[in-house]
Every structure is written in structure tokens, then in C-alpha cells.
Amino acid sequence: MSLENLSGVDRQLQKEIGDFNLMYMLLAQKLVKQDEAVAMRRLGIGKDLAELLANMSSAQIAKLAETNLMLCSFRPDDAAIASKPYMASSKI
Template identity: 50%
Template structure:
């Protein structure tokens, strides 16, 4: 993949992520914060972004979203295709809920 194409893909992902995050925050702030893994400060910043600020932020060459899991157990639980999928995904959600939301440093 060419470098310019990769940057375009990152920008597209960033824009989609930011638009989704804003929509989720408008619909159900508490649930959105939990699902996005963000704290109140980040939620307020995202919620207040104008369209121009959102597009400018999305144009970054850095991926703004990230995986919320950093261990093998959760990755396996989320990717495992079993008949007990609802229980497995619930267990993974409980484990991820125990991880603190990201803070602005």
C-alpha cells in the first residue's frame, strides 16, 4: 500500500470514528462513554467540536481510535466463534469495563 493511500485510509477511519462518537454521545452519553472507553473530559471535547474542527482533527496522520484490549484473553474472547457467544462477549465486556477510561494528560 502506498504511503499516500495509507494516510487517506487513516483520515477516512478518523472521520468515521469521530462522526460515530458524536452521534453516540448525542443519543446516550453514559453508554457512549462506556463503549468508546472515554471519560467525561474527552466526551465534552468531542461533543463540542464544530464540523470544521472535526474535519481538521480527522485529517491527522495519526489514527485517533485504538483497540480497547491489550491482552490475549480479551482478543481471543472477542474473536472466538462459539455457541456461547453472548456469554463470551458479556464476559469480555465486563473485563474491559474494569479498565479505566482514558484521561487527558
């Protein structure tokens, strides 16, 4: 989506999504390069995507980060997250 066609608020939100995506992708790539198996489990991705991510250039990551969609997602059904002690006292 082109930033020229967005309102000021939407343009700012799009920029924030892009910034978040870039930081997420760089962190994900770092995790994959350090320990692929651990990264796959933490990120919820398969081997093919992990290998692709590990081999992406900075320019490719930056271009992908510009999408208007969040590149990560929450996994609230994940038992490891739901069973954390802080979840018991949360008002969700």
C-alpha cells in the same frame, strides 16, 4: 504530515487513515449526543473528552481527522471482547 512528501502508497494509506478517523469521530460524536454514559463506556473515554467531542464543529472534527495517527485504539485486554464466543474459534 504533508501529503506532498509521501510516496503513492503512503499517500493512499494516509488518506485512508484520515477517512477512517473522520467516520470514527462522526460516529463517536453521534453516540455521545445520543447517550453520553453509554458512549463513554463503549468508546473508553472520560466525561471531559465526551463533552469536548459533543461540542466540536464539523470543521474541527474534519481537521482533527487529518492526523497521521489512528484516533481509535483496540482494547484487546477488555474482558467483554475477549470472552465473546467467536474469540474461542479464532486463530489469532
